[in-house]
Structures are given as structure tokens and as C-alpha cells.
Amino acid sequence: MAEPPVPRPRFHDLVTADGTPYHRIARMPEAGLVTSTVVQTCVRYAEPDRCRFCAIEEPLREPDGTLPVKRPAQLAEAVRAAVRLDGADRVSLTTGTGAGPDRGARYLARCVRAIRAAIGPAVPIQVTCEPPADLAALGLLREAGTTAIGMNVETLDDRLRRRWLPGKARVPLAQYEAAWEHGVRVFGRDHVSTCLLVGLGERPADLIEGARRLVARGVHPFVVPLRPIPGTLAHRDGLTEPPPARVAMITEAVDALLAAHGLAGGAGMPRRAAAVG
Numbered sequence: 001m002a003e004p005p006v007p008r009p010r011f012h013d014l015v016t017a018d019g020t021p022y023h024r025i026a027r028m029p030e031a032g033l034v035t036s037t038v039v040q041t042c043v044r045y046a047e048p049d050r051c052r053f054c055a056i057e058e059p060l061r062e063p064d065g066t067l068p069v070k071r072p073a074q075l076a077e078a079v080r081a082a083v084r085l086d087g088a089d090r091v092s093l094t095t096g097t098g099a100g101p102d103r104g105a106r107y108l109a110r111c112v113r114a115i116r117a118a119i120g121p122a123v124p125i126q127v128t129c130e131p132p133a134d135l136a137a138l139g140l141l142r143e144a145g146t147t148a149i150g151m152n153v154e155t156l157d158d159r160l161r162r163r164w165l166p167g168k169a170r171v172p173l174a175q176y177e178a179a180w181e182h183g184v185r186v187f188g189r190d191h192v193s194t195c196l197l198v199g200l201g202e203r204p205a206d207l208i209e210g211a212r213r214l215v216a217r218g219v220h221p222f223v224v225p226l227r228p229i230p231g232t233l234a235h236r237d238g239l240t241e242p243p244p245a246r247v248a249m250i251t252e253a254v255d256a257l258l259a260a261h262g263l264a265g266g267a268g269m270p271r272r273a274a275a276v277g
């Protein structure tokens, strides 16, 4: 059943001290959750590198749409207003990938630090980015006040990675594994997540086995069906969503693994993964 539409949040009626409307800085896609893509561009967006399910830069074509870069002070103002006026009780930030070895994590840390100073310690803040080659960036995120982190691999099958996410596929899986492991040390078990997409041509048994290995190391996998939304290369290619029965079967198997290992989603963990970063 479709979820009821979320009413326009009250914080969207305001503007920052520098005159920027809050709706260009942050969104509220579901009750209580405030989100922002802090950098709306990605070094991998030009073809042929772009992930085929990604449309991160498309909103920049809309007049009065989201800002390409949200400054820390702007985010702090908008999120504080969302907490005060709309009862936001969790924050989720993501970013397109940057060119540096931190892949955008250090700028995320600056944004988190500013938001944390504005809203205090109680509201969890989750971030999503590519695994930084510079693992120290994970510590910086934690020190800034980040509660949980997503580093989305999409698929653990290198053949599918090269086909669906050619740019990201140049980051070896070993680097994801190192970042997940370090992330669990820094943020704690069940505070590090990754998404596994269904609909790329994967074998369900392989996906479930990969999820089992992730769960065993304290990483929380989210099963996400491929959604070829307008603006993505997958949509342009006429691809469709995977059959619901297949998604349900895989989700059920991964949920059983999560339950068996007591991973219910730590503080700040999203209810679903964002397919960015």
C-alpha cells in the first residue's frame, strides 16, 4: 500500500540569515526525518562512470531547486528549525563523491559538527558516503557527532559492479571491507550499514550469503529493490523494477539473519537506505 503523502514541513516557510529558503537546503521525506544531500554533485556522474541507478544531479536543473552545495551554517539553521517546528527526531545526510581520498567524508564532518552545535546531543545524525580511502575521516565524523554511517556497496559481485556502477567499481571491495571494519570499531556494531540492490541480475543465494558475512561482522545490510527513476540511465534504458516476490523472498532471508544476530538497527540507523554515496 502506498504511504500517505507527508505534509509540507513548517520549516520550509523560513529562510536562512543569508536569504536562502530552507526548502533548498533540507527535506522531510517522512515524519520526523530531516535529510540533505550536502554536495549534490559527484565526480562519477559523467558517463560512462555514473552509477546506472543514480540521479543525484538531476534536481539541480529545477529552478529554485536544491543547492549544489549546502554550507554547514545553512544546514545548522535549517535542521534546528526542523527540530523546533516539525519535531524532527533524526537527521540523515548524504553526499555525492568528491575527488579527494576522503571522498567527501571530511565535508560531511564539518556539516555534522555545525548541526550538532545547533541541535545538541539528543537527535541522532546518520551520514552516507563512499568508503574513504583515508580511514581517519571516519574518526573525524564520529568526533563531529555522527551517530551512524552508511557506506553503500550496492552489490558484492564484481562483475555486476563493473556493469552497473563502473566508476565506483574501481574502488576495490577490499576497501569497502576495510572501511566497514574500521566503521564498526568507531561507531559500534549495528551502526554501520550498506545497501544491497535487488534487480541487477544477481543470484539471490549469492546476495543472501554476502548479507550473512556482513551481519557476522556487525554491518547492517539493507535490501533495496532497484527503482529506475526518471533521470537515471536505468530508466533511459527502459529497465523495470524486480518482481516483488523476489524482493520479498530476499528481504525475509536477510531479516532472519539480522534477527539471529540481534541487529535491530542502532541509534540513528535509517529505516531504509539511500542509494547515494
Ligand code: SF4
Pocket (backbone or CB within 6 Å): 041, 042, 043, 044, 045, 049, 050, 051, 054, 055, 056, 095, 096, 097, 165, 168, 275, 276, 277
Ligand atoms: S551513486 Fe554515488 S558514486 Fe554513483 S554516481 Fe551517484 S553519487 Fe556518484
